[in-house]
Amino acid sequence: MHDHGSSDGERHRDSNLNKILLIGNPNVGKSALFGLLTGKYVTVSNYPGTTVEVTYGNAVLNKVRTIVIDTPGVNSLVPMSEDEKVTRDILLTDRADVVVQVADTKNLRRGLVITLQLSEMGVPFILDLNMDDEAKSRGILIDQERLSHLLGIEVVKTVAIRRSGIDKLLKGIQQPRQSSLEVRYDDAIEGAIRDLSALLPEANISRRALALMILAGDESLKGWLHANMQDHVIAEVENIRQALQSKYNNSLGYLINQRRMKKADEILAQVLSLHESGKGSAIAFHLGKWSMHPVYGLPILLVVLYVVYQFVGVLGAGTAVNFLEKGVFGEYLNPWAIKIVHFLLPVPFLQEMLVGDYGLITMALTYSIAIVLPIVGFFFIAFSLLEDSGYLPRLAVMVNQVFKIMGLNGKAVLPMILGLGCDTMATLTTRILETKKERILVTLLLALGVPCSAQLGVILGLVAGLSGLATVIWLGTLLAVMLLVGFLAAKIIPGQPSDFVLELPPLRVPQLTNILVKTVARVQWYLKEAVPLFILGTFILFISHKVGALAYIQKMTDPIVVNFLGLPSRAAEAFVIGFLRRDYGAAGLFMLAKEGLLDPIQIVVSLTVMTLFVPCIANFFMMAKERGMKTALYMVAFIFPFAFGVGGAMNWILRTMKVAL
Amino acid sequence: MSEHKRLDAVEGKAGHPALCVLPEIEKEDELLEIMWTLREEGKLTHDEVLQSCSMEGCEAILKDLSKSGWIHVKGQAIELLPKGEKRARELVRRHRLSLRLFYDLFALDGAEAEACKFEHILSPEVTDSVCTLLGHPPNSPDGKPIPRGDCCAMFRQEMKPLVAPLADLMPGEQAKIVFITPGSHSRLDRLSAMGVVPGSIVKLHQKRPSYVIQLGETTIAVDKDITKEIFVKKV
Numbered sequence A: 001m002h003d004h005g006s007s008d009g010e011r012h013r014d015s016n017l018n019k020i021l022l023i024g025n026p027n028v029g030k031s032a033l034f035g036l037l038t039g040k041y042v043t044v045s046n047y048p049g050t051t052v053e054v055t056y057g058n059a060v061l062n063k064v065r066t067i068v069i070d071t072p073g074v075n076s077l078v079p080m081s082e083d084e085k086v087t088r089d090i091l092l093t094d095r096a097d098v099v100v101q102v103a104d105t106k107n108l109r110r111g112l113v114i115t116l117q118l119s120e121m122g123v124p125f126i127l128d129l130n131m132d133d134e135a136k137s138r139g140i141l142i143d144q145e146r147l148s149h150l151l152g153i154e155v156v157k158t159v160a161i162r163r164s165g166i167d168k169l170l171k172g173i174q175q176p177r178q179s180s181l182e183v184r185y186d187d188a189i190e191g192a193i194r195d196l197s198a199l200l201p202e203a204n205i206s207r208r209a210l211a212l213m214i215l216a217g218d219e220s221l222k223g224w225l226h227a228n229m230q231d232h233v234i235a236e237v238e239n240i241r242q243a244l245q246s247k248y249n250n251s252l253g254y255l256i257n258q259r260r261m262k263k264a265d266e267i268l269a270q271v272l273s274l275h276e277s278g279k280g281s282a283i284a285f286h287l288g289k290w291s292m293h294p295v296y297g298l299p300i301l302l303v304v305l306y307v308v309y310q311f312v313g314v315l316g317a318g319t320a321v322n323f324l325e326k327g328v329f330g331e332y333l334n335p336w337a338i339k340i341v342h343f344l345l346p347v348p349f350l351q352e353m354l355v356g357d358y359g360l361i362t363m364a365l366t367y368s369i370a371i372v373l374p375i376v377g378f379f380f381i382a383f384s385l386l387e388d389s390g391y392l393p394r395l396a397v398m399v400n401q402v403f404k405i406m407g408l409n410g411k412a413v414l415p416m417i418l419g420l421g422c423d424t425m426a427t428l429t430t431r432i433l434e435t436k437k438e439r440i441l442v443t444l445l446l447a448l449g450v451p452c453s454a455q456l457g458v459i460l461g462l463v464a465g466l467s468g469l470a471t472v473i474w475l476g477t478l479l480a481v482m483l484l485v486g487f488l489a490a491k492i493i494p495g496q497p498s499d500f501v502l503e504l505p506p507l508r509v510p511q512l513t514n515i516l517v518k519t520v521a522r523v524q525w526y527l528k529e530a531v532p533l534f535i536l537g538t539f540i541l542f543i544s545h546k547v548g549a550l551a552y553i554q555k556m557t558d559p560i561v562v563n564f565l566g567l568p569s570r571a572a573e574a575f576v577i578g579f580l581r582r583d584y585g586a587a588g589l590f591m592l593a594k595e596g597l598l599d600p601i602q603i604v605v606s607l608t609v610m611t612l613f614v615p616c617i618a619n620f621f622m623m624a625k626e627r628g629m630k631t632a633l634y635m636v637a638f639i640f641p642f643a644f645g646v647g648g649a650m651n652w653i654l655r656t657m658k659v660a661l
Numbered sequence B: 001m002s003e004h005k006r007l008d009a010v011e012g013k014a015g016h017p018a019l020c021v022l023p024e025i026e027k028e029d030e031l032l033e034i035m036w037t038l039r040e041e042g043k044l045t046h047d048e049v050l051q052s053c054s055m056e057g058c059e060a061i062l063k064d065l066s067k068s069g070w071i072h073v074k075g076q077a078i079e080l081l082p083k084g085e086k087r088a089r090e091l092v093r094r095h096r097l098s099l100r101l102f103y104d105l106f107a108l109d110g111a112e113a114e115a116c117k118f119e120h121i122l123s124p125e126v127t128d129s130v131c132t133l134l135g136h137p138p139n140s141p142d143g144k145p146i147p148r149g150d151c152c153a154m155f156r157q158e159m160k161p162l163v164a165p166l167a168d169l170m171p172g173e174q175a176k177i178v179f180i181t182p183g184s185h186s187r188l189d190r191l192s193a194m195g196v197v198p199g200s201i202v203k204l205h206q207k208r209p210s211y212v213i214q215l216g217e218t219t220i221a222v223d224k225d226i227t228k229e230i231f232v233k234k235v
Helices: A002-013 A030-038 A082-093 A105-121 A132-137 A144-151 A166-172 A187-199 A207-215 A219-228 A231-245 A252-271 A282-290 A297-344 A348-355 A360-389 A391-405 A410-419 A423-432 A436-449 A453-464 A468-492 A512-547 A549-564 A571-580 A582-594 A600-612 A617-627 A629-656 B002-014 B024-041 B046-052 B058-067 B082-105 B111-118 B124-133 B150-154 B185-193 B224-229
Strands: A018-024 A055-061 A064-070 A098-104 A125-130 A140-142 A155-157 A272-274 A501-504 B071-074 B077-080 B163-165 B174-180 B201-206 B211-215 B218-222 B230-234
Touching: A018 A030, A018 A082, A018 A105, A030 A055, A030 A064, A030 A098, A030 A125, A082 A219, A082 A423, A098 A105, A105 A125, A105 A132, A105 A140, A105 A207, A105 A252, A125 A132, A125 A144, A125 A166, A132 A140, A144 A155, A144 A252, A155 A166, A187 A207, A187 A231, A187 A252, A207 A219, A207 A231, A207 A252, A219 A231, A231 A252, A252 A272, A252 B185, A297 A348, A297 A360, A297 A391, A297 A453, A348 A360, A348 A512, A360 A391, A360 A410, A360 A453, A360 A512, A360 A582, A391 A410, A391 A468, A391 A501, A391 B218, A410 A423, A410 A436, A423 A436, A423 A512, A423 A617, A436 A468, A436 A600, A436 A617, A436 A629, A453 A468, A453 A582, A453 A600, A468 A600, A468 A629, A512 A549, A512 A571, A512 A582, A512 A617, A549 A571, A549 A629, A571 A582, A571 A600, A582 A600, A600 A629, A617 A629, B024 B046, B024 B058, B024 B077, B024 B082, B046 B058, B046 B077, B058 B071, B077 B082, B082 B111, B082 B124, B124 B150, B163 B224, B185 B224, B211 B224, B218 B224, B224 B230
Parallel strands: A018 A064, A018 A098, A098 A125, A125 A155
Antiparallel strands: A055 A064, A140 A272, A501 B218, B071 B077, B163 B230, B174 B201, B174 B230, B201 B211, B211 B218
């Protein structure tokens, strides 16, 4: 075994580029390790399933140029969600020199089930027992040498977020081996494995492992099978599986996993020792419990919301925005820019384009840097704190029942909350959901009703000038619309809701550096997405203004905007831009309100319409990419008329009932 | 008669279910049961027994029972002798437990007919297991009392079934998973990937707003529906 492993490694080192694959259960620290090895930042969080895509990073490890590949966490290499499939596929199709299995030391049992599967696959790998500190503080001790002996591979211990044990890991990855361990199944299963192996093509992983995947009923393997085998062979494969399954009551997948579990337990019994040294952090333990308690959970949620509001809404959207917009941009940057442009470019057209009312500098940059950036930045800091503390999964427990109404379950809370930061980013994260139905539902609800932080900032600014009742009407309408649309869409969209089975990680004290690095990465991502769109949007506005198209559009949309929604004609301008980015549209409304052109009812109506718009062009592209162009177009075709419809109804109700706001 | 018995034996081996004609010993059983039931109703007399008996040759069997010391017959009065009393009690217990089993657990129509067959097959150990599984029920579905067995005595303090759905645990309680009856294969696979398998020790943390369970160092939130399908035994 050993010889085979190293010669394998030799062959691939020829290419001069070493390839390391990180694999493991969700939330065991793969991304943290990836960051350490490559110095490249990826989202590290205390929420299972944050990594939904494969990430590649370059590094020079042990003086060898290396590609490190980070993968979404898996509970089994027989995938049950899209992100798990990504990981399995990379093992299937991408030959790595070293696979590093990252395991949570205190949860080794589940890690070992993956170890056994890697061992079946015959890939050269090493096992990294990460989060050793947490295990120790809970009195869990793993006999590393004995484990290494039993598995026949290198085993190292690390605490990735503290860089501890990294040298040993680097040494370990020089000696990857195939594990000598083998799980024996029932004679009938073993027989079927033999029969299947004779039919299967050569692959990156052993035929035995492939055969077991097929027996376990891995439907996601279908594509690969059809690409690599002829139809009549596949039919034969199917027959073998069916014949074997008919011998058992339980699904083969379950039986196979059961056997692996048993083996894992046998190994664990030999390497695990428990010491009475407390149960981890008592405060974290109790806080974790209270935060999902039916009674205490709610006040905790309200406190969290209040703190987040104070931080993002008051400090970020208020103080920071004021400082940047009025101070930095209003007093210094914009006046300077105007002077410089007027001095350097004596062409009125260009001057107006850069520093006029719809100027790229005075409008687009001011808006994106002075208003959006601080709000988004503050939101992402708050979100990262929530995420790393492990509070979000507990929030999922709290809202599970409400989400059920919308055909979803608590798991959808992560994309929904992230949507409050950036809907585009959140749409990408819908991959952590298990069924297509749920992914479509969340994508729709994000596009429809979840305002992103940039928009929220502007909205909060607008609403601040209104009564509490106005805020309640706006928020209430939004929530009612989401519940209603979710409820109805869940009935229409075919498919099954998935089970709510969510792992709750322990509450942890967030690492400051991780929070900062993560926030910077997210803000960068955001600016890269948003700023070009701001500039494009402003440019379109400017041109439309110049050629008089704006006035034309206003005239065209007057029946809807003026008669139906009861808004001033100029609000059309905001809506046009709202097609591009809804926060930008909201900012347009903000301007109108500041000029005193909107009464309170008009503000609430126009805000509601704007909030229900598709977030931005980028979000639309992401919808198309993730859900397909057809689905995305259907959604858009529904959302825009629907948004106007809700606004019209609201206008009518508020006016008829003569509500004073 | 001997012809019948041989035929039955052969059929039994081949695995055929119900016998059309009751063998002699089962006829005795039937009669003992009838007597037990009549006694409960307070009308155990010789004539009543013959009236309630739908089988052939009841009178002869009654005589046989009397001869072999199961019962004592004196005119109209019939008395169950100690060994007859024990046999009848066990029979009735098996019959009524079987009724419960088919009625409650399998929600079967025609539970009565099935129970009649079942009562003759159950061994004492299996009877106690069934009784325990059902939580030592005091009555059969028709409201008649189920004679207590040894297993019930041990649990007289606490009439909780030994094996119950995880959903029935109280928050804070620990139990061992005995079996899982999942709604779908994928659900079972998902649970097992997280370590929710028979043999694992599980602790229920809370029931609302969602169920939270812990296995080893893994804490998992799950739907209530799922916890109804996980059967556990308290430890």
